Amino acid sequence: MADNKDRDDVTGIDTTGHEWDGIKELNNPLPRWWLWCFYGTIVWGIAYTIAYPAWPLVNAATSGVLGYSTRAEVAEQIAAVDAQNAEVSARLASADLATLAPDDDAHRYGVAGGASVFLAHCSQCHGSGAAGALGYPNLLDDDWLWGGELDAIEYTVRHGIRNDVDPDARWSEMPAFGEIFEDEEIAATVEYVLSISGQDHDASLAEQGATLFEEQCTACHGDAGEGMRDLGAPRLSDAIWLYGGDREALTETITYSRFGVMPPWGQRLDEAEIKAVTLYLHQLGGGE
């Protein structure tokens, strides 16, 4: 019907003829190209879900005729980065860390990559900041149980500590003195250890403890409690304690003996990763 045109007086625009409670709907027609664009997006949308993974099914989604997958793309990107780093990585794997210059690309690559290796494999025990925790050594300080030189760190990482998997693992064990000493003897030894580490102590007890210490402890911890790295025996005369250095903690340690274990990463990480994490640890502030 051509004559049902209804014009709005105020705007001079035709209405659609729809009216609600006296309010009329103006007809400002959309451009036709807009409509075609709209249809275009529908076609595009359908084509897209055919070309790319889209529709969820019971076990997985449709995989799309183009065979695209984000996973494959990531794998490709990782492979590309690996290929890019292959040369420097190979150089790091065969490098002698002690002579590798800090401004060498392989060194920088090692430190940066080592940080990732550390976060992925080591941070669970040693903490993401490498500050350790009770029973897990702090790797930032200047005190090392088994040595803080590059080759000592590398050996520890590679073979681990007190594990049955690697025959070359570092190994030592402190006896539980609760089975050897009387309670008073333990108390006296504790006082002596407090004294050599410069803490408040009972002088007369410490004097008794000195004899006990000399008989039982110096073989590993050294005459003055300076520790022995070959055996992983901690230095007792400093301010750093793996299991706590106060009276209570020392009593517990001497009575029951405490030590931790570490896996041999040589069996899990590749050569470049081991060297990388070694370089990373060495530059955290405690390296020797």
Add this chain to the structure above:
Amino acid sequence: MTKSPDTPPALYVAREPIFPRRVKGSFRTLKWWIMGVTLAIYYLTPFLRWDRGPNLPDQAVLIDLAGRRFYFFWIEIWPHEFYFVAGLLIMAGLGLFLFTSALGRVWCGYACPQTVWTDLFILVERWIEGDRNARVRLWNADWSARKLRLRVTKWIIWFLIALATGGAWVFYFADAPTLLVDLITLNAPLIAYSTVLILAATTFVFGGFMREQVCNYMCPWPRIQAAMMDNDTLTVAYRHWRGEPRGKHRKAAGAENLGDCIDCMACVNVCPAGIDIRDGQQMECITCALCIDACDEVMEKIGKPRGLIDYLALADEERETAGAVPRPILSHVLRPRTILYTGMWSLIGVALIYALFIRSDIDLTVEPVRNPQFVTLSDGSVRNTYTVRIRNLGAEDKTFRIMLTSDEILRITVETEGPNEGHVIVPANETLAARVYVTARPQDAAAKTESTDLRLWVEDLETDSRAGVATIFNGKG
């Protein structure tokens, strides 16, 4: 719903073709100049060279996405200085407010790329197919060899312009001469070609076919700008009090009552938006001022004063109808609103320039390592670690010394040291992250208090200029 038509009215309409006629006049001349200058700036800027020394690119304007740097002649912006760009964008926004409230849609009429490229495309169209009447005839004519030839020629030239437009864009993101050779020898990256093609396609379609449709349906400015105009805004308008009643037949009886408008349709025929300015202000009007030129030409011919269509302020309508002269332009332009916009605009501008000049040539950030808060060393001292990032803006390697000041006794050691104690070498155009240790001996106050203020300093050994950042030392507290 009370009424439901049997055949609903059309909800979609086809575009009405518009054939703007050629026009001569002062605004047209001004627009040719603006077109020439803006297009030249756009196409040529990437090829300007600017020597920055051996390690930096020598392209005057370059957006280096991979290196995350923006080079603009002597200015170099790093990602953490993005506030400069934000500031410029705010200034652009305020500038637009200012111009719109003072002069209406001048941006649309003269400077918008959509307008400039459409103008250029219409120029080509006119050159190939002739002026308005010829184009209308060609449009209505059946397809023939001639029509096909004209159309294809036009499209080819349009497409070449479009290609150059998309092409120029990518030159802002890479070394232009190298990329040009790469593009031609088919050695450029895929992304360069796809960018060029996508932008060429949009230029071709927007400039050649969409034209005013972009303004009317796609662009937000017509809505925003209309909302920013008021009665004092100078904009293109028709003096209906002078022109009406319009009439063609000047010799007919009663013609002495007619206004100045002879209804020649010149203003309508030149309009790129396809509207009639005599209907009053309309959303479609981009204020290109071509109807002013067209009407002035006519007024001159019939010996009437110019300015039947003119830049005017709605506020003057009453005065002019009463026969008085309009208020001077300045009194319209200078009003609290525009003054406020100008003030804000200049304030930000001055602040940005100030920020640019006080920008120390040493750029330094200090990031305390807080995992862990501190490390106890075997002698009982307490150590904090800081990552000090020093960036070298220059084109040569520089040596810096890192120092600290504090009220308490603290010692500093710098890992990644250069030849001398506390010295680091930062390569040209790079940022160096130096690991810095600050230690308090067990007997020092800083080791026992929870936090101690300190300031880390970096000194450029050549210029002796220094920069410092305040930070905190954590003790056992």
